[in-house]
Amino acid sequence: GKCVNVSKLLGLVPGVNVGDRFQCRAELKVIGLHHDFHFGIDYMEIDGKILATSIVDAHRYDNVLKSSRVLIYSGEGGNPSITGKPLKDQKFVKGNLALKNSMEARTPVRVILTSKISKKSNVVGTSGKEIERMMYIYDGLYIVGEYWKERGRFGNHVYKFKMVRIDEQPPFDMIKQAV
Amino acid sequence: GKCVNVSKLLGLVPGVNVGDRFQCRAELKVIGLHHDFHFGIDYMEIDGKILATSIVDAHRYDNVLKSSRVLIYSGEGGNPSITGKPLKDQKFVKGNLALKNSMEARTPVRVILTSKISKKSNVVGTSGKEIERMMYIYDGLYIVGEYWKERGRFGNHVYKFKMVRIDEQPPFDMIKQAV
DNA sequence: TAGACGTAGA
């Protein structure tokens, strides 16, 4: 197989619990939570249709955590701040299409939040200096409640997905407040 | 510590033998062979001076395997084909400086060669298709014999380092011919 | 072949 890989799953990943923390995308991939190294929305094909398996909120899009159970998640693509290319309207392809399909199929989507933590470096030369590190936290399963189109920060059309946390899961409020 | 990390070493890495194969840079990092994810030349600071610890030949620079024991390795930087930026003359900083220092100190440098292998994909949608994968092979310890400056393919000044394989190691000729 | 919510170190 590939360098780091496990099979893709929809929904729960055995052995991973709400609140579990990870340090990088490669770790998310090894564990099976989120397979893509770069994209925020991961998905798989089931019966000829793509469904979202997981999303990562790395604070690079205008996502909003409305409450401990509602996350407004932005679609991907078209953003000039990321690509340096001309801005474009988002389209229902790849991750965006997968989230739309997941809404219609009411299939669960794993949500991974992120936070910056500061640590002491242990690298020769910068030893002891404070450095920022990304931390990934598994927040549990969500359903895509609705989506809409709006004008984003740069004037282009972006999709917004209302992610609603499934209730039958351990609460995660305290951790979220820290995030 | 970081997501995937072990301490940096000069010379042999315990448990790694000539001919050992790896599938990606993250794996090289975990094993301790080569710590940087992107740069071809890795190095560490010892007594206030940087020394090269390892180099990767990923066939993206004009490196030449002259024989089973001599590799002409190009310095890094300035290359417009990589960065899309204006081409620049290479300078004795970072990796290039480290290789120069390693020559003067006659310290060993780990050499990692690469090869493309083709495999059958096991991803839904492209299952069964032939895909190309990078393979990394540990070739052993080298000494930097000499360096010089020349005009590269694009007209800029590039450094060339003559890497000479240390004799007291298992031979690796057959594998190299396959590479 | 291009594009993407990466990653670490200087």
Added chain:
DNA sequence: TCTACGTCTA
């Protein structure tokens, strides 16, 4: 902040 011989999917 910027760069870099990455990595994967479509």
